[in-house]
Amino acid sequence: MKVLVAVKRVVDFNVRIRVKLDGSGVDTDNVVMSMNPFDENALEEALRMKQAGIASEIIAVSVGGDESQDTLRKALAMGADRAVLIKSDELPEPLGIAKLLTKIVEQESPEVVILGKQTIDDDSNQTGQMLAALLNWPQGTFASKAVFAGNSEGDKLNLTRETDAGLETLQITLPAVITTDLRLNEPRLPKLPDIMKAKKKPIDVIEADSLGVDLANRLKVLKVSSPPEREPGVIVANAAELIDKLKNEAGVL
C-alpha cells in the first residue's frame, strides 16, 4: 500500500522564540528550523511499515514556501521514496492545509495518511482530524502503537492511542488517517550516504493556487504577545526551610 506522510518545517524545539515588538507575530528570521518532531514519528512509522513489507511506497508532502524543500529533503534522506511540495508562500490555516492534503490524497490514493498530532509552532492539533473528516475516513489520533493485519474484510489496523486516562485500542478499517504521539517510535537519524542519495530523489512542486481550494483565512490575527514573566524566585538551603516558606511565606501549604 501507498503511505502519505505530511511534514512541516517549524522553528526547532530548542529555540527560545521571540515575539516581534510590533505584536505582529513571532520572529522566525535567522532561527534554526527543523522538521516538526511529531512528523518525524509519522515518517518513522511509515518507514517501519515499509521494512515490514506493509508499505510499498512512501510519499512525503509538505505545504509551505520553497524553504520547505529542506524539510522534504530530510524526509527523503530518512527514507521516503519521493516528495510533494504544495507551494504556498502564505501558510494556510489547518483547515486550508487539510483541504490541500485532500487533493493530494485524491491524486495519490494512499491507504494510510500519517501526520504528527500537532505542530510545535501553532499547537492547534487539528489537521489530521480535519483531513479524516473531509475524506470521511476513520481517524486514529495520538497513536502510540499501530499494528496492521489483513483479513477477508479488508486491511485492518489495530491502533493504540494515548488518552488522558491511559491507553485505548481501536480497530480501524483502512483507508485511515493516523496522527502520532511521541511514544509511537524513535525516529532514525539520516546517514550521510542517504543524505547524498536524497539529493537525487524527486520533489514535485505543485502551486497551492492550482488545486482549487479556498485558502482564505478564517481567523484574523489581532495581536501576538509575550506571556507574563514569572518573578525570580529564591534558593533555599534544605527541606525544612522549604516547608517553612511554603507554609509561612507563600501560604499554600
Added chain:
Amino acid sequence: MSILVIAEHDNASLNPNTLNTLSAASKIDDDLHLLIAGNNANSVVQEAQSIAGVSKVLSANHESLADGLAENIAWLVKGLASNYSHILAPASNYGKNFMPRVAAMLDVMQVSDIIEVVSDDTFVRPIYAGNALITVQSSDTIKLITVRSTAFDALAAEGGSASVEEVEFDQAFDRVEFVSRDVTVSERADLSTARIVVSGGRGVGSQEDFSLIESLAEKLGAAVGASRAAVDSGYAPNDFQVGQTGKVVAPDIYIAVGISGAIQHQAGMRESKVIVAINKDAEAPIFQIADYGIVDDLFDVVPQLIEVL
C-alpha cells in the same frame, strides 16, 4: 443564539473540565446548553442538570456513543450545530480528538485551547508551547472552540435545574470499532485538578526510584506527574506527562523533582501558583521559573521532605 458545550464524562460521572468549559462559554453568552453524548449515562445527565447556569441538557443515548469515538460524536454534534452560535469542548484528549472533525465537516476553522474570551468572536490562545499568546478574531458563522480548563474557574456544580431534551441518534461509523481501554489506576489525586502536584523527571533515574515521587505525593495528598523524559524512559505511564503535548496543570503547588525544565515541560506547568524545583544542577532552566529552589541531590532532599512533613 445559545451556546452548546460538549460534556466530557465516562458514562458514570462528569469530568470536572466540563465546568471550566462552561465557565468559558458563560463569558460569551448566558444561554448554555450542555450535550451529554453517551450510553446509559443517566447519572451524568442528572449531574449536568444541577450545574448552575445550564438552561438545557441535551441527552444523546446510543451504544455508538459509549466509548467516545470521534467519528460518531462528530456526526452527532454536526447535526445539532445549526442551532448554535458557538460550540465549545474541553481541550482535553477527548475534545481534541473529535472537535476538529466537526469543524471540518462544518467548514469552520476551530480556535484551539483558548485561555481568554475577549468578545464573542475574539479569543486568546497560547502558541509555541505558551511562549507566545495570540489573539484571533473568528469570521466563521458558527464558532468552534476548545478550552484550556486551567484558565477558567469552574461553574458551580450545584444550584441549577436545567430541563432535559432527548436527542435522537443512531448512527455508527462502520470502519472503526472500540476494542479495549487500559486505564492507569492510581490512588493519588487526579493530575488535572489536584491542588498539589509532584512531578518526577529524568533525574529520578529509574522506574523503581519513581516510587520516591509517589511517596512524597502521598504525604502531601498530591497528584503525580512526570516530564516527557521520564515517560519516554518508562519511569511513569503516558497519562502522567505534563507539558506542551501532555497535560496542562495549574495547581497551587507544583514540585518539580529531577526535572531540568525544558520549554515543552514549562508549557504544561508555568501557570502553577507556586513552583518548587529540586535539582542538583544549579543551571537547570527550571530554576528560572521556580519560586523556591533546592540545589541538591533529590535522593537526599525528597526523603528529608517526607520526614519533615
